[in-house]
Amino acid sequence: MPRLIDADARRREIAQAAWRLIGREGLDGVSVRSVASEAGLAPGSVRHVFRTQAELLAFAMSVIGERVAERLAALDPAPAPLDAAVAVLEQILPLDDERHREAEVWHAFVARARVDPELRAVGEQADDALRDLVGQALALLAPADAELALEDTYALVDGLTLHAVLRPGRPAPDTMRRVLRDHLERLPVTKAR
Amino acid sequence: MPRLIDADARRREIAQAAWRLIGREGLDGVSVRSVASEAGLAPGSVRHVFRTQAELLAFAMSVIGERVAERLAALDPAPAPLDAAVAVLEQILPLDDERHREAEVWHAFVARARVDPELRAVGEQADDALRDLVGQALALLAPADAELALEDTYALVDGLTLHAVLRPGRPAPDTMRRVLRDHLERLPVTKAR
DNA sequence: GGCGTTCTAGCACGGTCGTGCTACTGTCGT
DNA sequence: ACGACAGTAGCACGACCGTGCTAGAACGCC
Numbered sequence: 001m002p003r004l005i006d007a008d009a010r011r012r013e014i015a016q017a018a019w020r021l022i023g024r025e026g027l028d029g030v031s032v033r034s035v036a037s038e039a040g041l042a043p044g045s046v047r048h049v050f051r052t053q054a055e056l057l058a059f060a061m062s063v064i065g066e067r068v069a070e071r072l073a074a075l076d077p078a079p080a081p082l083d084a085a086v087a088v089l090e091q092i093l094p095l096d097d098e099r100h101r102e103a104e105v106w107h108a109f110v111a112r113a114r115v116d117p118e119l120r121a122v123g124e125q126a127d128d129a130l131r132d133l134v135g136q137a138l139a140l141l142a143p144a145d146a147e148l149a150l151e152d153t154y155a156l157v158d159g160l161t162l163h164a165v166l167r168p169g170r171p172a173p174d175t176m177r178r179v180l181r182d183h184l185e186r187l188p189v190t191k192a193r
Numbered sequence: 194m195p196r197l198i199d200a201d202a203r204r205r206e207i208a209q210a211a212w213r214l215i216g217r218e219g220l221d222g223v224s225v226r227s228v229a230s231e232a233g234l235a236p237g238s239v240r241h242v243f244r245t246q247a248e249l250l251a252f253a254m255s256v257i258g259e260r261v262a263e264r265l266a267a268l269d270p271a272p273a274p275l276d277a278a279v280a281v282l283e284q285i286l287p288l289d290d291e292r293h294r295e296a297e298v299w300h301a302f303v304a305r306a307r308v309d310p311e312l313r314a315v316g317e318q319a320d321d322a323l324r325d326l327v328g329q330a331l332a333l334l335a336p337a338d339a340e341l342a343l344e345d346t347y348a349l350v351d352g353l354t355l356h357a358v359l360r361p362g363r364p365a366p367d368t369m370r371r372v373l374r375d376h377l378e379r380l381p382v383t384k385a386r
Numbered sequence: 387g388g389c390g391t392t393c394t395a396g397c398a399c400g401g402t403c404g405t406g407c408t409a410c411t412g413t414c415g416t
Numbered sequence: 417a418c419g420a421c422a423g424t425a426g427c428a429c430g431a432c433c434g435t436g437c438t439a440g441a442a443c444g445c446c
Binding site: 024025026028029107108110111112113114115116123124127147148151152154155156157158159160162163165166167171175176178179182183186188 | 217218219221222300301303304305306307308309316317320340341344345347348349350351352353355356358359360364368369371372375376379381
Binding site: 198241242 | 423
């Protein structure tokens, strides 16, 4: 019976090292060697739990999805549909440091996933999950044209996120909140909310 | 008196080779060697007109800005402010092949510019130029809250663009058009339009 | 202690990269 | 023809990369 590490904990530790590198240097800064160094491990140790770099990146991205899901599960029920929708969508806007760092990883990742066959499926899954999330938030508001509202809202959220990632503070978190709420308030709906 | 090439034409030819590579392989696919091969030149010839890779990338990006500006200058005046604003903003949405390819380059470039000190200034200039453009289009509509409308609309346009780049056809061009027009029609304004 | 297994550590290979640098070619003016 | 210059071509270096592979260390069980 050999010594065992907690492989899941190790993978998460390495994922977080990757996030830090992505935030500082973009995805180009991520190599097995650089991640190992950032995590205080030898490259062989990293490669023990991730056979390929693509696997490492895919895992790092999937952990972000988990964290978003955890935050969503921990949301208090909101009394009004509009407040509930806002609360949900705010979990995928970079309104604080944690979400900002997640957004940086998301942004770097989707750019790579577009052209890397090994990451494409994961990128599309993330896109689908986000689109579904936006759809569910909007369903609370019963928009008159659900498809249009979905494309509109999803683009708005990702556009705000992109801008905040590219130039932190522009827009500021308060501005993002105002834009989102204002947008949702103005959506044409089929019943009073 | 030595032989002379048309340096500007050569630079543009090389920029277009870079665009093709970016569309296929992302910015990672762009090296002096790969661009030279794509352009049918020797690497030395590429390096004769671009001293560094960053210079090549910055130029390739600036040419896109020129093309957008040319399209804007060629726009027919629209009779109604809403139509005029739509026409302007559609020039920066990937509604046809040409604009889609430009958007792919833009997307790849801004992701790199975030973390590459040599490209940051150019990335920020592009951001500023687009933001100004959106601001001017909105000014035609006299929004009640100009700043909010600007952040809202600019995010929407870039979000639509991002989505179309990441997953071509999702949203489809017609959907983008509808989303944009619907959005502009719903903007609160200070006077009738 | 021996064994089996996991985990750590690191060498090595082939590959690509950006960039410094040099030599040669092609052209035009004198 | 010669000279000057722009342009072409390519070698080379140091750097880093992903990944294959091996050896040794650590650990628990018998």
